[in-house]
Amino acid sequence: MKQAVLQDYSIIVAAHGSRDPDGLRECESLIALMRARAPQRQIACGYLEFASPTIDQAIKATVDAGATRGVMLPALLFAAAHAKNDMPSELAVLKRDFPQIGFHFGAALDVHPLLLRLAQQRIVEAEAQSSHTIKRADTCLVVVGRGTSDPDANGEVSKLARMLEEGMGFGASFVCYAGTAKPLVTDGVQAAARLGFQRIIVFPYFLFDGVLVKRIYAAADALHERQPEIDVLKAGYLGAHADVADVFLERAQESIDGRAHMNCSLCKYRVQIVGFEEQVGAPQQAHHLKSRGLLAKESEVGSLPLRGTDRVGVGSLDDNASMQPTPHLSSPLNGEEPSSESGWAPYEPHPIEAESFRIIDAGRDWSKFSPIEKLVLQRLVHTSGDFGIVDDIYFSPGAVETGLRALLRCRRIVADVTMVETGLKRTLLQQLGVQTWCGVHDRETHLLAQASGITRSAAGIRRAWQKFGNDVIVAIGDAPTAIMEATRLIREHGWRPQLVIGLPVGFVGTRESKDDLRRCLQVPRVTNVGFRGGSPWAASVVNAMMIGAQNYLAGVQTL
Numbered sequence: 395m396k397q398a399v400l401q402d403y404s405i406i407v408a409a410h411g412s413r414d415p416d417g418l419r420e421c422e423s424l425i426a427l428m429r430a431r432a433p434q435r436q437i438a439c440g441y442l443e444f445a446s447p448t449i450d451q452a453i454k455a456t457v458d459a460g461a462t463r464g465v466m467l468p469a470l471l472f473a474a475a476h477a478k479n480d481m482p483s484e485l486a487v488l489k490r491d492f493p494q495i496g497f498h499f500g501a502a503l504d505v506h507p508l509l510l511r512l513a514q515q516r517i518v519e520a521e522a523q524s525s526h527t528i529k530r531a532d533t534c535l536v537v538v539g540r541g542t543s544d545p546d547a548n549g550e551v552s553k554l555a556r557m558l559e560e561g562m563g564f565g566a567s568f569v570c571y572a573g574t575a576k577p578l579v580t581d582g583v584q585a586a587a588r589l590g591f592q593r594i595i596v597f598p599y600f601l602f603d604g605v606l607v608k609r610i611y612a613a614a615d616a617l618h619e620r621q622p623e624i625d626v627l628k629a630g631y632l633g634a635h636a637d638v639a640d641v642f643l644e645r646a647q648e649s650i651d652g653r654a655h656m657n658c659s660l661c662k663y664r665v666q667i668v669g670f671e672e673q674v675g676a677p678q679q680a681h682h683l684k685s686r687g688l689l690a691k692e693s694e695v696g697s698l699p700l701r702g703t704d705r706v707g708v709g710s711l712d713d714n715a716s717m718q719p720t721p722h723l724s725s726p727l728n729g730e731e732p733s734s735e736s737g738w739a740p741y742e743p744h745p746i747e748a749e750s751f752r753i754i755d756a757g758r759d760w761s762k763f764s765p766i767e768k769l770v771l772q773r774l775v776h777t778s779g780d781f782g783i784v785d786d787i788y789f790s791p792g793a794v795e796t797g798l799r800a801l802l803r804c805r806r807i808v809a810d811v812t813m814v815e816t817g818l819k820r821t822l823l824q825q826l827g828v829q830t831w832c833g834v835h836d837r838e839t840h841l842l843a844q845a846s847g848i849t850r851s852a853a854g855i856r857r858a859w860q861k862f863g864n865d866v867i868v869a870i871g872d873a874p875t876a877i878m879e880a881t882r883l884i885r886e887h888g889w890r891p892q893l894v895i896g897l898p899v900g901f902v903g904t905r906e907s908k909d910d911l912r913r914c915l916q917v918p919r920v921t922n923v924g925f926r927g928g929s930p931w932a933a934s935v936v937n938a939m940m941i942g943a944q945n946y947l948a949g950v951q952t953l
């Protein structure tokens with residue numbers, strides 16, 4: 395018979411997880427501190443990504459030990475996608491699996507007086523390491539946050555920096571990020587150096603050590619080597635400290651008391667925030683499942699190659715950046731051929747769809763097209779019901795292959811109208827971690843269109859150029875004016891999207907815009923001749939490339 399735990403509630407610390415053993419050890423040290431400060435309470439730890447035990451495993455072990463009420467406590471400095479989506483989605487499943495347990499969810503740490511005090515300590519310790527005596531007024535404090543896709547969380551880093559700047563009397567503060575948000579740390583420390591201060595203190599506002607903290611310190615070292623006249627100091631991160639443990643315990647009690655809170659007034663999922671209007675009401679869903687317990691899985695099947703991005707080997711357990719599921723196994727970006735052991739399954743069409751494509755494949759000679767071009771063309775035939783479309787389509791050399799790689803690398807599609815977004819296969823978008831954006835209905839797009847005297851579709855394309863730069867695929871299926879704005883930005887402002895798909899339908903400016911795109915030699919492009927086209931056509935091209943990407947990762951598609 396299991397021994398019931400004699401306590402009013404248990405705590406499950408939900409940490410991010412890391413590939414770096416230093417970060418995991420420090421997380422375990424923090425849990426030990428919490429247990430020492432609250433010996434009457436059962437405290438466990440589970441990891442969202444990479445490490446084990448996973449969060450669900452930790453909670454199940456707690457329930458097996460006799461817990462009847464528990465708090466899932468996010469080990470995150472700020473509330474972004476992990477705290478708003480991934481961890482609550484885990485908790486929702488556990489509430490279903492254990493209806494007899496009273497589960498509560500705690501708030502992220504946020505800017506807390508104890509954490510400000512600890513940050514002050516780390517900065518003073520860094521100053522003490524220097525042999526130079528320099529006034530705070532001649533010092534710039536560089537605060538490095540993790541960086542997320544949530545502007546509210548990123549803004550909290552700026553708030554923290556301002557409080558430290560004014561509270562400690564620094565001449566200035568500068569904020570940069572380890573990933574996702576800009577400026578990135580290398581650019582940030584270089585920009586801070588140009589402000590002309592005698593000393594720069596680089597302070598990583600992270601919970602624990604790891605890959606990203608080491609990268610931050612490497613950027614500080616590189617700056618010191620380039621500009622030895624500046625006294626560059628490296629402050630410690632927060633680490634396993636009693637103040638951090640006390641804030642965690644406080645957040646747990648707040649949850650039990652019904653006082654846990656997040657900044658809902660500036661949450662992009664609840665209210666329209668400038669630049670993020672389309673995310674209001676987005677469904678709460680997990681984006682971390684491909685990396686959950688990944689290290690344990692790798693130890694069973696051998697080391698598997700991961701993509702070389704900032705998302706790999708995250709060394710901070712307070713990584714609260716939005717993470718989309720990414721094609722991290724044997725992708726075409728790391729120079730390795732995919733294999734059947736990559737963990738990817740090929741695309742499985744519905745039987746009716748499969749029969750349609752058998753008929754299409756037998757309907758004409760496809761030998762002059764590459765495999766991926768054939769896949770795109772057959773999708774277009776399937777969408778239009780017309781074999782004659784094949785002779786109207788134009789591919790610039792290597793355009794489709796470039797687009798497929800861009801899907802896996804950039805993972806962002808910009809559409810001129812929502813009909814293009816609607817036509818994209820949701821399952822493929824989710825499996826490949828591809829995001830879509832269409833600004834045609836955003837308030838800022840309306841304002842830009844009115845102020846500039848252009849159509850909303852053209853204004854949406856201009857905003858995409860401003861927001862995302864070159865790392866996008868542009869899919870235009872409705873508006874010739876969107877094509878004309880894209881080619882203008884390409885020629886006059888050096889925009890270089892990875893691929894431009896221009897297949898609008900209509901009679902006003904349609905042929906002319908397609909001809910202009912075809913002549914736009916600076917970018918890979920897919921278009922056609924004449925008046926035919928439409929949003930389903932543009933969506934079909936993207937769907938074909940996503941199918942090709944999945945099949946390539948599964949080892950059944952060649953480029």
